Amino acid sequence: QVQLVESGGGVVEPGGSLRLSCAASGFTFTDFVMHWVRQAPGKGLEWVAVIWHDGSNKYYGDSLKGRFTIVRDTSKNTLYLEMNTVRADDTAVYYCARGGQSYLEAPGKIEYWGQGTLVAVSS
């Protein structure tokens, strides 16, 4: 079965950096688009970033202003989110999610989600 397991969350000071990881299993990683979506405490869902199955395309949420980078390592079946210059409003649960199957489905259709990892930005 599809499994997405996030790690790397924790407390980080404002202006600091953090790298989140998402270990994927139960499907052919290189066939699917992958996303990061976040949810601030008590708030709604905010899409963060997407990366194409082969890494050829990446898109980001407007609010990130170039501070985050999405990366995938196909040799490790792992998705990453590199977070730089973090701010208090980056505090959220970060979900890794699987998008559509390349060339067959819409990339933005998000079918499977991990359980999330909490990032808290605080001094």
Add this chain to the structure above:
Amino acid sequence: EIVMTQSPATLSVSPGDRATLSCRASQSVSRNFAWYQQKPGQAPRLLIYGASTRATGIPARFSGSGSGTEFTLTITNLQSEDFAIYYCQQYNNWPLTFGPGTKVDL
């Protein structure tokens, strides 16, 4: 970016009722549209994609309709496990955007 709005913000219902949730997009998203259910402490779960196709394992009491800018999620014969927050999402344009959610409660 495309702005998604949902109504009502909260829907108070009873088990066995029919619930109708609405979502509107600020511009046409064709049928590139989805509904998600989220319970406290859990990740969202895909219910409907393509505006009206149920995802794998989703009961038939959930149905979606609409296209363009107006969409509806209908839940018939509400069960206790259906009390949750429901989010709509468009995937027609980048960035992807979600609605603010509708809470379905007693």
